[in-house]
Amino acid sequence: MTAPSLKKTDLPPSRDLVIDAEGIINQFGSNRVHDNLDFKLERGKILALVGGSGTGKTVLLHTLIMLRQANAGSLKLFGVDINSANDALRQSLRERIGVLFQGGALFTSLTVLENVLLPIKEHGHFDPHWLNDLGISKILLAGLPAESAHKLPMELSGGMVKRAALARALALDPELLVLDEPTSGLDPIGAAAFDDLVRTLSDSLGLTVLQATHDLDSIWRGVDEVAFLGRKKVLAVGTAAELAARDEPELQAYFRGARSQAFWLGAQQEKQHSQAASPSFPSETS
Numbered sequence: 104m105t106a107p108s109l110k111k112t113d114l115p116p117s118r119d120l121v122i123d124a125e126g127i128i129n130q131f132g133s134n135r136v137h138d139n140l141d142f143k144l145e146r147g148k149i150l151a152l153v154g155g156s157g158t159g160k161t162v163l164l165h166t167l168i169m170l171r172q173a174n175a176g177s178l179k180l181f182g183v184d185i186n187s188a189n190d191a192l193r194q195s196l197r198e199r200i201g202v203l204f205q206g207g208a209l210f211t212s213l214t215v216l217e218n219v220l221l222p223i224k225e226h227g228h229f230d231p232h233w234l235n236d237l238g239i240s241k242i243l244l245a246g247l248p249a250e251s252a253h254k255l256p257m258e259l260s261g262g263m264v265k266r267a268a269l270a271r272a273l274a275l276d277p278e279l280l281v282l283d284e285p286t287s288g289l290d291p292i293g294a295a296a297f298d299d300l301v302r303t304l305s306d307s308l309g310l311t312v313l314q315a316t317h318d319l320d321s322i323w324r325g326v327d328e329v330a331f332l333g334r335k336k337v338l339a340v341g342t343a344a345e346l347a348a349r350d351e352p353e354l355q356a357y358f359r360g361a362r363s364q365a366f367w368l369g370a371q372q373e374k375q376h377s378q379a380a381s382p383s384f385p386s387e388t389s
């Protein structure tokens with residue numbers, strides 16, 4: 104007798120994973136930072152990577168964008184297994200990822216436009232005639248005025264430096280945007296504006312976004328999901344409100360501690376309001 108075959112509709116829907124990492128180990132000498140860590144990111148999502156200081160957010164970001172080779176584990180980017188990819192394929196994968204490093208990491212002696220054009224000149228295949236226009240279009244996309252193109256980073260405010268770095272990250276039309284502490288050093292209004300910009304870009308360009316952050320406003324309001332690093336792994340993934348409702352002590356301390364409490368209470372009130380606004384209908388038999 105043959106086993107009944109599975110119909111296609113019986114299978115769980117396959118997720119389009121931009122990042123699929125399994126069993127990641129990162130270790131420096133005797134310091135094991137990640138131990139058998141799994142991490143997945145679905146296309147189109149905006150996800151915040153959070154956790155206490157030193158839990159390995161930056162090391163994980165660097166591993167996921169191939170700046171660091173993990174000591175063990177598998178990593179697929181856009182469905183491609185990087186362990187079996189040759190140098191050319193790895194380079195083409197890198198070009199599909201835009202990165203905003205902590206602090207912006209702009210070249211201080213170059214103008215904003217020159218900074219933005221660097222990756223385009225190095226890896227892009229564009230008509231040189233249109234280069235400047237292309238660079239300016241990225242600067243505008245990042246919410247900067249065109250006249251900032253010819254300024255040096257030192258002539259910009261902190262928020263403008265972040266946007267200039269974002270413009271450079273967008274230079275090669277990436278599918279995945281990786282941001283390391285993008286709102287650090289910004290005032291709350293500037294930080295919220297940056298979050299809004301990232302949301303708009305994600306919606307309009309179909310970008311997937313991964314950001315390491317400590318910014319509670321971003322974590323509670325700016326992203327779709329949060330991945331919490333703890334015990335050398337991704338301990339939990341969900342909305343901030345979902346993670347706050349879990350029992351693990353690390354999650355309780357992070358999401359319901361003194362600084363997070365206002366957000367937690369706000370989320371509970373919102374939930375109560377939405378429940379009150381959509382009362383359940385009486386059943387037909389009652």
Ligand SMILES: Nc1ncnc2c1ncn2[C@@H]1O[C@H](COP(=O)(O)OP(=O)(O)OP(=O)(O)O)[C@@H](O)[C@H]1O
Pocket residue numbers: 131134136154155156157158159160161162163
């Ligand atoms: N190049 C390195 N050599 C040795 N140890 C390193 C190196 N890079 C990172 N580490 C160690 O890895 C651990 C995680 O560092 P990482 O910078 O990823 O933490 P983080 O979660 O990003 O911290 P923070 O929130 O403070 O930025 C730390 O213990 C750090 O000392």
